[in-house]
Amino acid sequence: MKLIFEYEESITGHLPDSSDDDSHSLGDLPRELIRKELPLPNVSEIDVIRHYSNMSRKNFGVDIGFYPLGSCTMKYNPKINEDIAKLEGFMQLHPLSHQSCIQGSLQLMWELGEYFKKITGMDAFSLQPAAGSQSELLGVMIAKAYFKEKKEKRTKIIIPDSAHGTNPATAAMCKFETITVKSDSRGNMDINEFKELLEEDIALVMLTNPNTLGLFEEKVLEISDLAHRNGSLMYCDGANMNALLGITRPADQGFDLIHLNLHKTFSTPHGGGGPGAGALGVKTHLSDFLPLPRVVNDGKNFALDYDRRRSVGMTRYCYGNFGMLVRAYAYIRSWGNELRKISEHAILNANYLCSLLKEDFELPYDRRCAHEFVLSSRKLGQKSALNIAKRIMDYGFHPPTIYFPLIVPEALMIEPTETESKETLDEFATALRKIAKELKENPDFVKGAPYTRSVERLDEVIAARRPNLRWNAHTGLEEEDGKKMPGINEREDRRQK
Amino acid sequence: MKWRSRKKKEKRRNDYRCVRQQGGYEVIIMNYIPVTENDKRNMLRHIGVKSINDLLIELKPSIADSGELGLSNPMSELELLEHMKRLSEKNNLMKYFIGAGAYNHYVPAAVNHLLMRGEFLTGYTPYQAEMSQGTLQAMYEFQSFICLLTGMDVANASMYDGSSALAEAVLLSSSYNGRNGVFVNNGLNPQYLEVLKTYCEGADLEIVNEINEKTTCVIGQNPDFYGNLENLEYLSDRAHKVGALFITCVVEPTSLAIVQPPGYYGADLVVGEGQSFGIPINFGGPYLGFLGVKDFLLKKIPGRIAGMTADSKGRKGFVLTFQAREQHIRRERATSNITTNVELMAIASTIYLSLMGRTGLKNVAKLCYSRAHLLQEKLAKMDFKLLNDKPFYNEFLVRAPSGSSENVLSHLLKEGILGGLHLDHDNILICCTEMNSLQDIESYASIINERMLLK
Numbered sequence: 007m008k009l010i011f012e013y014e015e016s017i018t019g020h021l022p023d024s025s026d027d028d029s030h031s032l033g034d035l036p037r038e039l040i041r042k043e044l045p046l047p048n049v050s051e052i053d054v055i056r057h058y059s060n061m062s063r064k065n066f067g068v069d070i071g072f073y074p075l076g077s078c079t080m081k082y083n084p085k086i087n088e089d090i091a092k093l094e095g096f097m098q099l100h101p102l103s104h105q106s107c108i109q110g111s112l113q114l115m116w117e118l119g120e121y122f123k124k125i126t127g128m129d130a131f132s133l134q135p136a137a138g139s140q141s142e143l144l145g146v147m148i149a150k151a152y153f154k155e156k157k158e159k160r161t162k163i164i165i166p167d168s169a170h171g172t173n174p175a176t177a178a179m180c181k182f183e184t185i186t187v188k189s190d191s192r193g194n195m196d197i198n199e200f201k202e203l204l205e206e207d208i209a210l211v212m213l214t215n216p217n218t219l220g221l222f223e224e225k226v227l228e229i230s231d232l233a234h235r236n237g238s239l240m241y242c243d244g245a246n247m248n249a250l251l252g253i254t255r256p257a258d259q260g261f262d263l264i265h266l267n268l269h270k271t272f273s274t275p276h277g278g279g280g281p282g283a284g285a286l287g288v289k290t291h292l293s294d295f296l297p298l299p300r301v302v303n304d305g306k307n308f309a310l311d312y313d314r315r316r317s318v319g320m321t322r323y324c325y326g327n328f329g330m331l332v333r334a335y336a337y338i339r340s341w342g343n344e345l346r347k348i349s350e351h352a353i354l355n356a357n358y359l360c361s362l363l364k365e366d367f368e369l370p371y372d373r374r375c376a377h378e379f380v381l382s383s384r385k386l387g388q389k390s391a392l393n394i395a396k397r398i399m400d401y402g403f404h405p406p407t408i409y410f411p412l413i414v415p416e417a418l419m420i421e422p423t424e425t426e427s428k429e430t431l432d433e434f435a436t437a438l439r440k441i442a443k444e445l446k447e448n449p450d451f452v453k454g455a456p457y458t459r460s461v462e463r464l465d466e467v468i469a470a471r472r473p474n475l476r477w478n479a480h481t482g483l484e485e486e487d488g489k490k491m492p493g494i495n496e497r498e499d500r501r502q503k
Numbered sequence: 504m505k506w507r508s509r510k511k512k513e514k515r516r517n518d519y520r521c522v523r524q525q526g527g528y529e530v531i532i533m534n535y536i537p538v539t540e541n542d543k544r545n546m547l548r549h550i551g552v553k554s555i556n557d558l559l560i561e562l563k564p565s566i567a568d569s570g571e572l573g574l575s576n577p578m579s580e581l582e583l584l585e586h587m588k589r590l591s592e593k594n595n596l597m598k599y600f601i602g603a604g605a606y607n608h609y610v611p612a613a614v615n616h617l618l619m620r621g622e623f624l625t626g627y628t629p630y631q632a633e634m635s636q637g638t639l640q641a642m643y644e645f646q647s648f649i650c651l652l653t654g655m656d657v658a659n660a661s662m663y664d665g666s667s668a669l670a671e672a673v674l675l676s677s678s679y680n681g682r683n684g685v686f687v688n689n690g691l692n693p694q695y696l697e698v699l700k701t702y703c704e705g706a707d708l709e710i711v712n713e714i715n716e717k718t719t720c721v722i723g724q725n726p727d728f729y730g731n732l733e734n735l736e737y738l739s740d741r742a743h744k745v746g747a748l749f750i751t752c753v754v755e756p757t758s759l760a761i762v763q764p765p766g767y768y769g770a771d772l773v774v775g776e777g778q779s780f781g782i783p784i785n786f787g788g789p790y791l792g793f794l795g796v797k798d799f800l801l802k803k804i805p806g807r808i809a810g811m812t813a814d815s816k817g818r819k820g821f822v823l824t825f826q827a828r829e830q831h832i833r834r835e836r837a838t839s840n841i842t843t844n845v846e847l848m849a850i851a852s853t854i855y856l857s858l859m860g861r862t863g864l865k866n867v868a869k870l871c872y873s874r875a876h877l878l879q880e881k882l883a884k885m886d887f888k889l890l891n892d893k894p895f896y897n898e899f900l901v902r903a904p905s906g907s908s909e910n911v912l913s914h915l916l917k918e919g920i921l922g923g924l925h926l927d928h929d930n931i932l933i934c935c936t937e938m939n940s941l942q943d944i945e946s947y948a949s950i951i952n953e954r955m956l957l958k
């Protein structure tokens with residue numbers, strides 16, 4: 007399929023011609039500042055439509071099939087919420103409008119914060135972060151500001167080895183050192199090692215609960231207690247909140263901070279990698295540190311409050327990914343006080359699928375799982391998880407997560423979510439079992455997979471070694487079908503010659 | 504090979520739909536869970552437990568049922584829509600003559616139709632490239648568009664928004680040259696400055712007033728917050744003279760259709776906000792941060808990058824590349840913690856740029872430029888003093904006749920016009936785009952004229 011830059015020159019235009027009212031050419035601009043060349047294509051609308059429609063057909067989403075990508079909660083995204091997010095009153099509202107013109111949006115944000123408080127047990131929320139990772143960053147910044155104010159020098163953050171990579175990456179962005187704690191034989195953070203490492207320079211203990219193995223941290227109360235007695239704060243990576251709705255509140259487990267990933271638990275569509283939305287909840291002793299502005303309500307009107315001296319400041323332009331907040335709000339309203347069914351069924355589906363598969367694959371931690379579980383395909387050979395992931399595509403399913411948790415070799419992290427039928431789970435289990443058999447009987451065939459996608463297995467090594475990261479008007483792109491494309495390094499060589 | 508059998512679906516009854524009494528009627532609520540009562544029994548039996556509650560024991564339930572949370576009753580789709588409509592109608596839309604980081608541009612109808620394709624909308628990060636060639640090719644095209652527009656060599660697949668893209672560019676710069684002073688030229692969007700300060704506080708960087716050997720980077724916004732357009736070569740020279748990087752921030756990128764790309768005047772990094780390219784103003788988000796760099800900074804880039812490669816048969820394809828920079832591989836040594844980005848917004852802007860094309864985008868820029876200048880001239884005749892000391896693009900700063908700014912703005916508001924952003928004193932920052940018709944501009948001016956005559 008060609009690139010949009012490779013179409014022949016055609017006709018575009020969706021606006022009145024500027025020359026009609028053009029009393030002002032660009033005459034005032036200094037000559038040297040006027041752009042000489044704008045190397046963009048002109049493609050006709052019909053070709054643009056076909057180009058991106060065809061491109062989309064090479065993609066896979068929850069709307070196409072089962073997408074058990076662990077840790078990502080790929081549940082069905084209700085269509086009504088798309089329509090709601092596009093209501094004119096929401097979508098066409100300028101963020102810097104007069105306060106009297108934004109009451110509906112402020113009410114929505116304020117109420118959503120209240121719902122999150124009820125769901126998590128926290129005391130205050132900010133809806134500003136754009137995603138989970140930015141919430142973590144905000145949380146760590148808050149911890150830093152909190153200890154700075156208390157004049158305590160704490161430079162380290164404890165993170166279990168099962169954690170998602172973004173946890174330690176966040177710590178590093180705020181110049182904290184990460185102290186990694188091993189997991190024990192039941193998949194919990196090892197409490198004895200934790201006790202040893204919990205020294206007075208520990209600012210924060212970052213736990214994911216249920217953790218990335220899909221297991222509830224059994225000693226979470228004891229951990230919180232120890233951390234608090236040490237003067238440290240407890241952070242909950244709430245990426246896995248889809249297991250806990252209406253069942254337990256992270257505040258009940260002793261957490262001082264938690265983030266929610268609205269694109270996971272609250273069903274806003276993942277958009278091929280985003281936009282998502284984050285929400286950071288804190289207990290009262292940290293609420294003054296939340297970012298500006300805060301939405302406040304005096305019982306009659308809603309307002310934006312910028313006047314909080316202890317706040318860490320702003321973490322992004324304006325108030326958050328508002329469009330995603332609308333969807334999450336609608337989702338919560340549609341469920342209301344039946345919210346618990348979401349988690350009950352997420353857990354039922356995960357345990358059922360796990361029970362179908364644990365005979366054929368290894369279950370490294372044989373416990374009752376929460377909303378997801380991690381299998382190991384170690385016995386099926388090296389790189390078996392990768393090969394299974396590629397092969398399962400031919401059966402019409404998206405592969406599970408395989409790049410973490412790092413503590414399980416050949417990990418297959420499977421999260422079915424509550425929106426899948428038993429029929430789908432049965433079909434998926436049958437396919438995985440078939441592949442396990444294929445791997446034993448004809449491993450080379452599996453290693454060649456996938457066979458039914460728009461491309462066969464792609465060469466990631468070449469991509470990194472000879473980076474070709476953009477179309478280039480001067481060198482052109484493809485030599486010929488079948489030949490490897492020239493990358494930046496080679497272009498560089500050519501320029502130097 | 505179609506493996507999944509389409510066996511005839513038995514007629515199923517979902518006993519799980521919430522049923523609620525309302526005024527004597529039973530109202531059935533949709534809840535998106537397809538497992539029937541019968542399925543549930545079979546599933547529990549297979550697991551070897553009696554009830555769902557048996558599955559929850561390890562979670563240490565602290566809530567008896569979610570009714571305890573005090574949320575409202577569930578709503579049907581119809582009720583929900585009515586409720587949300589009412590809420591949205593509590594907002595008042597205006598004719599916007601305001602920008603300041605969020606620009607009201609026309610979005611061709613085709614953008615949304617393509618974006619709503621479930622294949623784009625409901626996929627996720629393309630970790631499994633063969634499954635996601637659509638998203639990956641769109642990423643590659645997006646990166647290409649950003650490079651073509653800014654004059655950079657490489658761009659990533661998106662950042663959260665312009666302000667966080669700027670903050671991440673500063674972290675990149677510091678990790679590249681190990682310095683910690685950040686120099687910000689006048690005219691940076693004040694919200695961006697706030698965000699930058701927050702990130703700098705976290706990362707132990709310092710915003711400084713002079714450029715010297717400790718300066719990691721120099722930041723200039725173009726057009727700046729007040730709409731001024733400038734050749735920033737002098738700033739880039741000052742940065743490079745002391746070995747600092749020069750970052751250009753572009754918050755209104757339609758300007759790039761008519762002014763020289765930042766690469767032309769020496770930018771090492773270009774970051775900015777892509778919202779103007781086909782993304783509605785949406786009360787501030789989701790927007791589209793972009794980040795482009797010169798080749799020598801490639802390995803330091805935060806976030807996803809798509810690269811072209813070939814499959815085992817030699818056919819062209821795309822993958823996420825240089826993943827060894829990223830948090831899921833490199834953990835605490837990653838270039839950033841960013842995970843979810845704003846891919847769909849990047850796709851929206853890619854489609855927008857494709858639809859507008861070279862001709863359309865230039866047209867947008869010219870309309871922005873000429874309408875802003877038209878309004879400015881009309882206002883000048885009524886003693887609104889222009890405060891820009893450089894040529895401006897589509898935003899400009901005026902000083903209203905003494906003491907009149909509040910009055911003027913509130914009067915415009917009554918007539919359904921948001922007349923600009925009120926800064927200090929009687930200063931108003933005004934913005935025009937192609938959405939402000941000649942008629943709108945005329946009524947803006949005549950409303951003010953009436954007020955002035957009344958005085």
Ligand SMILES: Cc1ncc(COP(=O)(O)O)c(C=O)c1O
Binds near residue numbers: 077078138
């Ligand atoms: C356990 C966990 N923590 C944090 C994150 C980061 O969240 P986000 O992608 O919203 O930034 C993710 C997912 O990507 C995750 O799975």
